[in-house]
């Protein structure tokens with residue numbers, strides 16, 4: 001890993017920009033739950049964290065139907081930054097929430113897109129977040145969307 005200090009808001013903006021065309025085409029709102037002018041300095045591997053955001057937003061935008069919303073939030077707390085990606089998609093059945101992190105696991109293979117998606121995205125997300133000493137979790141109810149949240153260490157240890 002190439003750990004350095006960087007502003008997570010910049011990475012978040014860049015990743016959101018990449019999904020703008022896809023969201024517009026689908027008729028989805030891409031929202032930001034953070035202050036664009038307020039830096040959120042993380043101590044991490046920026047390329048890998050960008051990959052994490054790409055994978056989570058890709059899932060969220062794909063899962064969300066027209067008229068829905070995907071929101072990327074950053075919250076700086078004491079020694080870490082909480083990052084969450086919330087969507088208004090179909091949600092994930094409780095019995096499958098622990099399985100989606102496995103390589104090649106996909107929910108309801110008949111319903112999901114057939115041509116793309118190998119089921120690796122979340123396994124990669126979990127590996128990268130855990131390599132930074134963080135953890136990633138999902139909160140979801142069928143019919144009420146999903147929220148994926150992970151934590152990253154910040155620049156200074158203030159405690």
Ligand SMILES: Nc1ncnc2c1ncn2[C@@H]1O[C@H](COP(=O)(O)OP(=O)(O)OP(=O)(O)O)[C@@H](O)[C@H]1O
Nearest residue numbers: 059060063089100106107117118119120121122146
């Ligand atoms: N935001 C979400 N809403 C609903 N289901 C989701 C969401 N994110 C992931 N899933 C389910 O979890 C499965 C695994 O996700 P993962 O990102 O690992 O693979 P993928 O998106 O199918 O393929 P890849 O990421 O390799 O392109 C998905 O196929 C989908 O069924």
Ligand SMILES: [Mg+2]
Nearest residue numbers: 055059121122
């Ligand atoms: Mg994926």
